[in-house]
Amino acid sequence: MSSGDGTAVLLEGISSNKHRGIETDGLVCCLSIPNSLLQRWYEAVLLRKQCGDVVVTMTSQLNEHIPGNVIRLKEHKDPAQSRSKSLEQQLRIKGCHLIASLKRSSRQKKQKTLNGRFIIDIKQNDIITVDETTVAFHESFEEYKLKFEEEKGRLSEIWKVMSFQNTGKDIDGVQDRQRRRKISALKESCSVALHFADSFNIDLLSVVFRTRTNNDIITLNYTRDNTEELQSVENKDITVLQQILFLLDRFAVSDEFYHELTMLFPSLPRSYL
Numbered sequence: 001m002s003s004g005d006g007t008a009v010l011l012e013g014i015s016s017n018k019h020r021g022i023e024t025d026g027l028v029c030c031l032s033i034p035n036s037l038l039q040r041w042y043e044a045v046l047l048r049k050q051c052g053d054v055v056v057t058m059t060s061q062l063n064e065h066i067p068g069n070v071i072r073l074k075e076h077k078d079p080a081q082s083r084s085k086s087l088e089q090q091l092r093i094k095g096c097h098l099i100a101s102l103k104r105s106s107r108q109k110k111q112k113t114l115n116g117r118f119i120i121d122i123k124q125n126d127i128i129t130v131d132e133t134t135v136a137f138h139e140s141f142e143e144y145k146l147k148f149e150e151e152k153g154r155l156s157e158i159w160k161v162m163s164f165q166n167t168g169k170d171i172d173g174v175q176d177r178q179r180r181r182k183i184s185a186l187k188e189s190c191s192v193a194l195h196f197a198d199s200f201n202i203d204l205l206s207v208v209f210r211t212r213t214n215n216d217i218i219t220l221n222y223t224r225d226n227t228e229e230l231q232s233v234e235n236k237d238i239t240v241l242q243q244i245l246f247l248l249d250r251f252a253v254s255d256e257f258y259h260e261l262t263m264l265f266p267s268l269p270r271s272y273l
Contacts, residue, residue, distance in 0.1 A: 007034050009065040012119065026123050028071070035098055036114045037065065042095030058091035072128040087126045094118060157192050172213040187220045 010032040041061040048056045059075045066073075073087060102110050168174075171182055190207050197204050209218040248258060 007036060009033050009037065009062065009067065010117075011067050011070065026125075027121055028124055028127060029122050030119050031062070031066070031122060032117050032119050033062070034114075035116050035118065038091070038095050038098055038118070039102070039114065042092065042099060045092070045095075057088055058095065059088045062091065071122070073122070073126055074128055087120070087122075090120060094120075157195065170211075170213070171218070172211050172216070183218060183220070186218075187222075190220060191222065 012030040012032055041058050044056055044061065045058060057075050059073050063073055063075070075088070098113070102113060105113060166182065169178075171179055174182065186209075187207075191204065194204055194207075204222045206222060207220045209220075210216070211218065
């Protein structure tokens with residue numbers, strides 16, 4: 001028997017079965033399990049059942065306590081589907097008997113029982129082979145690879161939003177063609193930045209901005225063929241604009257002259273057409 005404390009799973013050779021008269025054909029080793037650990041594992045499985053979660057098994061908990069991880073046992077998550085007694089079934093039956101015994105025992109006898117151990121035989125078909133481990137590894141690798149690619153794409157979009165900055169002049173300081181280009185880039189960036197709206201089951205309809213220099217209103221619409229509408233002036237500016245148009249038409253002022261006026265008075269709309 002390998003060395004260890006009273007609460008550790010011990011790995012034993014098949015020779016330990018001789019005094020029990022157990023057939024050693026097909027056996028690989030034996031595991032000596034403390035009753036205190038078995039009680040804890042069985043109670044954990046019962047708790048998971050009550051919560052509707054059967055992921056935790058007796059075998060999975062045993063795997064975590066095998067010294068040095070020298071072997072890995074198959075986890076039989078549904079013992080009812082197996083005709084022969086699986087390792088999982090043996091552990092559950094032993095755990096059920098242990099709990100029942102503890103309930104009938106006095107305090108002194110209960111402590112003596114918990115200090116005891118039981119030996120379980122490990123057969124060749126109970127152990128995960130190298131080939132099975134390799135297949136499981138590749139399946140897990142492909143699963144994590146897919147998740148990584150998904151997260152990579154999401155992070156790429158986030159980085160694209162975070163790194164987006166206007167370069168050169170602001171929107172008020174460029175001609176119409178450059179203005180449309182900047183607005184298009186702004187619209188795309190807003191759409192990516194607000195991607196979380198889909199998780200609320202809502203649709204993005206529009207985003208509204210106001211320029212700081214001319215107080216122009218820029219509305220980015222995300223409906224009707226994804227074309228944006230640019231509302232250059234607010235309602236309160238309409239009267240002022242009408243007065244400017246009247247003067248320009250009355251005195252036949254050229255576009256060049258009006259451009260010079262906007263240079264002297266930046267608050268004037270850049271375009272009156």
